[in-house]
Amino acid sequence: MSQSHWEQVYSSKAPDAVSWYAAHLDQSLAYIRETGAGPDATIIDVGGGESTLVDDLLAAGYRHIEVLDLSAHALAVCQQRLGERAAQVSWRVGDVLEQAFEPQSIDIWHDRAVFHFLTDPVQRQHYVEQVLKALKPGGFAIVGTFGPEGPTECSGLPVARYSSEGLHAEFGAPFQLLEHATSLHTTPWGSTQQFVYCFCRRAH
DSSP, rough: HHHHHHHHHHHHSSSGSSSTOOSSHHHHHHHHHHOOOOOOOOOEEEEEEOHHHHHHHTTOOOEEEEEESOHHHHHHHHHHHHOOOOOOOOEEEEEETOOOOOOOOOEEEEEEEGGGGGGSSHHHHHHHHHHHEEEEEEEEEEEEEEEESSSETTTTTTTTOOHHHHHHHOOOEEEEEEEEEEEEEEEETTTEEEEEEEEEEOOO
């Protein structure tokens, strides 16, 4: 994925003017609560950008939050919004496929709308390997992508679309599918996009 592309996207649009903007990621938050993880759980938001998920996780009392994104600009906007609370978060600028994750260091892996940009099967396989490396045995993966009726491209890039079965199949046997959901996301300009979520647990 191109870092320069995403820097341009985030630099040219207000945080609430990108198609994926949501005031609160309700489905993601619901699944994070369902994990039963306590405030000391380590949570990473992959492709977190300017998302408000980190705000809501801090408000819920989680103390070990990481946000990873290709765009330094997006993370800077998020940090400015959080103010002093930004110091409580670990910020990473980089590509999820190239990150040197500490083995078995993450309790909850969250990704809304990164995985569907991986149109190359080799990239997807490497992504799953990264999740397996980073996630603790028994840890949780929450991944949201465009559904079968979702857009075929986003921000000028092609995307892959998934059914819940197809999305879980990409992750395979090491991940137990606990729940899945299909939802309609309303963009800032009033159109709707179909999203599919899989909520999985890594086998021990």
